[in-house]
Amino acid sequence: MNLPKNLRYTTDHEWIDEEGRVGITEYAQEALGDVVFVELPQVGRSLKAGEAFGVVESVKSVSDLYSPVAGVVVAVNIELSSQPELVNLDPYGAGWIIKLDPEMDSAELLLADAYRSQIEGA
């Protein structure tokens, strides 16, 4: 499974990169199936770590998205309104969901290997 080394991961299957971009993992998009709707937060909203900030819907399921760290939403991926399938096609790239200005370090989140053992050992 593709788990880029430069990202940090949560047990809720979100990732965050050095620039504060947040998305869901390959594992998550595969488990969800075809994403058909993404509910995005308002830019400027302030989030606590672990706070639900949006919803991703596949044909058959509705799942919350949780912020990996505390921070302010500085951008949302507006492309997902018309092309929610980008979450499936390119979960670490064009399928990013929000960008945070983090108020805390993401160093405590999982490294790729730790996340991998989490999903494989589950």
Place this chain on the structure above:
Amino acid sequence: MEIYLHEGFFVFTELFLMGNCRVHTAVKRRRLYQPNNFAQKRGVHMKTTPITEWHQNHGGKLVEFGGFYMPIDYGSIKDEHIAVRERVGIFDVSHMGEFLVRGPEAAEYLDYLVTNIPSGLEPGQALYSPMCYPDGGTVDDLLIYRISDTEFMMVVNASNIDKDWAWVMDHKSDWSSLELTNVSDTMGLLAIQGPKAQELLQPLTTINLSGLGYYHFVPGTVITDVSVLLSRTGYTGEDGFELYVAAPEALALWEQLVDRGALPIGLGARDTLRLEARLPLYGHELSESITPLEAGLGPFVRLKNKTNFIGRDALERQKSQGLTRKIVGLEIHGGIARAGYQVSDSTGQVVGVVTSGTYSPTLKTAIALALVPLELASIGTGLAVNIRGREVLATVVKTPFYRRT
């Protein structure tokens, strides 16, 4: 192999299982796919079909449905949906229940039991019918096959097998010569659906499929020696066939048909396909508290042609007094409406409930069926669906959402 259910898929199962209760429960959202060990569910007795293990070994995501482990998809509900609309897919629907009804009084008994008229069938013909309680609420909706003058087969929903069996046995007493047999566990059922269904199946059987009309069936063999009852029926809005086969032969038949190019389709696409075609699902558009008339199934409730059947008085009264509510189609503008979500009118007053909702892979938009007051049921009426606290615009549209050309 250890199998995991994902929380998200429980939502789906719950939607299906809301069944007998009124569909007012709001859908609970889940954390993203916390794996949920199957073992937790092992306390509950879960049934399998002859093909369950094959599904597990071929990428099927298994969920609990109607007491069975069933595949929800094999990777992509959208792709599977499109395959059935454009080519041909195969469904394992062996979880459905089958009851045999035999005896000289079988036709008369069934005429009393259901709202349609099984006695009017010729041998080799089948019909769809609701089956009602005395108050007009729905016990189940089913297919009835006339095998001979004195022999019928009822095909019922998996989640209702026990309830229906108790119901048919309870009403058997007036017909002492009747012989009822529940053959659900011994029968497999495969559905081959899509515009290429006949092309795929014809080389494998001596039955002349072109000569087999809609809702007709014949006993015969496929793939040289597998005995089946083959009917031109389905639950997708496409042309197609259903093959009733002895359980021990179901897997081999499945594998042969998959080898010939039928794409395996899970329950997820079965639901999106039937919803686009506006086919009701028990527990959603029909229930103990929703009558067939409210569900828009008037043509299958034969008030004019039949003087006595269970629920007749109540349904006659409902018809003469006029319906107060009915199932309508909605197109949703800005989110996916799910079963149980509230529907409100233009003043914000809650007036109804979504009975089924999904993303339509054919129309590429969110569609739903909802139970609303009659005065808000006309095409073009603007309503709103409450999606996680947001009022999202919904328009009453013509159904079916999809009709094959």
